[in-house]
Amino acid sequence: xxxxxxxxxxxxxSAARNRMATPAILLILQLLFTALGVDGAASFSFTNACQHxxxxxxxxGASSPPLARSGFYLAPSATxxxxxxxxxxxxxxxxxxxGCAADAAxxxxxxxxxxxxxxxxxxxxxxPAPPVSLVEVTLAAPGxxxxxxxxxxxxxxxxxxxxxxxxxxxxxxCRPAACAGDVNAVCPADxxxxxxxxxxxxxxxxxxxxxxxxxSARYCCTGQYGTPAACGPTNYSQLFKTACPSAYSYAYxxxxxxxxxxxxxxxDVTFCPxx
Ligand SMILES: *[C@@H]1O[C@H](CO)[C@@H](O)[C@H](O)[C@H]1NC(C)=O
Numbered sequence: 001x002x003x004x005x006x007x008x009x010x011x012x013x014s015a016a017r018n019r020m021a022t023p024a025i026l027l028i029l030q031l032l033f034t035a036l037g038v039d040g041a042a043s044f045s046f047t048n049a050c051q052h053x054x055x056x057x058x059x060x061g062a063s064s065p066p067l068a069r070s071g072f073y074l075a076p077s078a079t080x081x082x083x084x085x086x087x088x089x090x091x092x093x094x095x096x097x098x099g100c101a102a103d104a105a106x107x108x109x110x111x112x113x114x115x116x117x118x119x120x121x122x123x124x125x126x127x128p129a130p131p132v133s134l135v136e137v138t139l140a141a142p143g144x145x146x147x148x149x150x151x152x153x154x155x156x157x158x159x160x161x162x163x164x165x166x167x168x169x170x171x172x173x174c175r176p177a178a179c180a181g182d183v184n185a186v187c188p189a190d191x192x193x194x195x196x197x198x199x200x201x202x203x204x205x206x207x208x209x210x211x212x213x214x215x216s217a218r219y220c221c222t223g224q225y226g227t228p229a230a231c232g233p234t235n236y237s238q239l240f241k242t243a244c245p246s247a248y249s250y251a252y253x254x255x256x257x258x259x260x261x262x263x264x265x266x267x268d269v270t271f272c273p274x275x
Contacts, residue, residue, distance in 0.1 A: 041142045055071060072121060099195065115129050130156040148166070156211075161182060177247065
């Protein structure tokens with residue numbers, strides 16, 4: 001079970017946006033954007049810039065429809081696309097699984113990091129086991145003129161460097177959100193996930209968040225620490241922030257970690273980006 005507290009805040013924010021727009025305003029905006037030729041639904045483009053293969057995972061939000069694929073193989077240097085729905089707001093998350101293989105005896109598929117537990121390459125509505133670097137996206141309804149929100153989250157730890165960048169006619173901020181640094185290389189000993197000896201023994205393949213590792217209210221920003229004022233950075237979250245300044249390093253790290261854009265036609269998700 002993956003807990004990403006701020007994802008729910010993004011969803012609440014998009015619900016508030018929807019409430020503000022009356023159907024008449026929506027219709028006028030839709031006509032305007034259609035006339036301007038910027039009504040196209042966004043698509044997601046995935047590129048594997050890593051030296052190793054990844055198996056992409058895709059999970060739709062509770063109130064969003066699934067995409068055409070919920071998991072797929074992506075060879076080094078390969079690119080593959082997924083269309084977003086052509087109507088309605090959409091939210092979801094994407095991640096890379098590593099060290100995946102089908103068991104020789106049972107055929108069951110599993111991954112050393114970010115496994116989604118289905119026994120298959122498709123994740124079928126299931127999220128990843130932490131630690132995992134997550135791309136989180138909330139798209140406004142196509143043609144609504146609303147803002148998209150996107151971020152890279154290390155709230156559930158880190159496994160693979162990743163960047164999400166809008167392209168194609170976006171307006172507003174539209175800057176890339178990324179964790180390009182190799183957090184595994186600077187992961188403290190008590191947060192490390194090390195590969196089992198059969199799959200290349202000893203290498204750090206992922207780095208837990210302090211919330212993953214200790215489950216305390218302080219590190220998870222729950223209970224008495226469940227507000228932004230009560231849950232500032234910790235010595236652990238600061239390690240993540242130093243390695244990846246534009247990614248969420250703990251649940252309430254919104255100020256430097258949430259990105260917005262309107263009208264982008266594509267969101268490019270790159271694993272192991274150069275920057
Ligand atoms: C963080 O602080 C705790 C005590 O508050 C300490 O036990 C732990 O070793 C520190 N970890 C790092 C990585 O500095």
